[in-house]
Amino acid sequence: MKKQPTIAQIGSSILRSKAQPVKNIIDRNISELIDSLITTAIANQGVGIAAPQISQSYRLFIVASHPSDRYPQAPTMKPTAMINPKILSHGEAIVKDWEGCLSVPGIRGLVPRYRQIEVEYTTQSGEVKQKVLTDFIARIFQHELDHLNGILFIDQIKNKADLYTEAEYRQIINSGT
Structure with a gap:
């Protein structure tokens, strides 16, 4: 069995670099990277993981939503590889909600997103x-x-009062406030 990749942590330069497009989607290395990303996300209760998080500079990530300790209200979605992804358009509504990151352990934040x-x-x-x-x-x-663009969720938080420790987050969601 292959060794689980190490998750790059905040401070690692790859997390602050723009990832390169995947040119050959059917390359065996890309297929192995996708498998590795899926198993890493599952093993760490992640709902998503990007290639740079396991030190691979490719425009590729996995979305694997499922309810867990980290995200009890998450919907279930089969792990899906998204290669060279982009946003074509967005609605006007922006909502603040909880985010965390396998590369930024121990921190949660209320992040505004479309x-x-x-x-x-x-x-x-x-x-x-x-x-x-x-x-x-x-x-x-x-x-x-x-x-994929070298941005972490903590960069998206404009009000530092929206940053919490993991313990504070769990206390908030467990109390239902």
């Missing part, structure tokens, strides 16, 4: 897809797309 986005990405089989994403799935997509 509630609805229209996206385009290429699947692992080479098919170009366009979809409208809303709410939590749209949030994951925007969070992971930021990773």
Whole structure:
């Protein structure tokens, strides 16, 4: 069995660099990277993970929403590889909601994101897809797309009062406030 990749942590230069487009989608290395991203996300209860988070500079991420300790209200979505993703358009509504990141352990924040986005990405089989994403799935997509551009969720928080420790976050969500 392959060793689980190490998740790059805040301070690592790859997390602040713009990732390179995937040129050959059917390359075996890309397929192995996708498998590695999926297993890493699942093993760490992540709802998404981007290639730069395991030190691979490719415009590729996984969206794998599911309810967990970290996101109890998350909808269930089969892990989906999104290659060379982009936002085509977005709605006007911006919603603040909780985010965390496997690369920024111990911190949570209320991050403003578009509630609805229209996206385009290429699947692992080479098919170009366009979809409208809303709410939590749209949030994951925007969070992971930021990773491909060297942006962390903490960069999106304008009011530092919206930053919390993991313990504070859990206390808030467990109390229902």
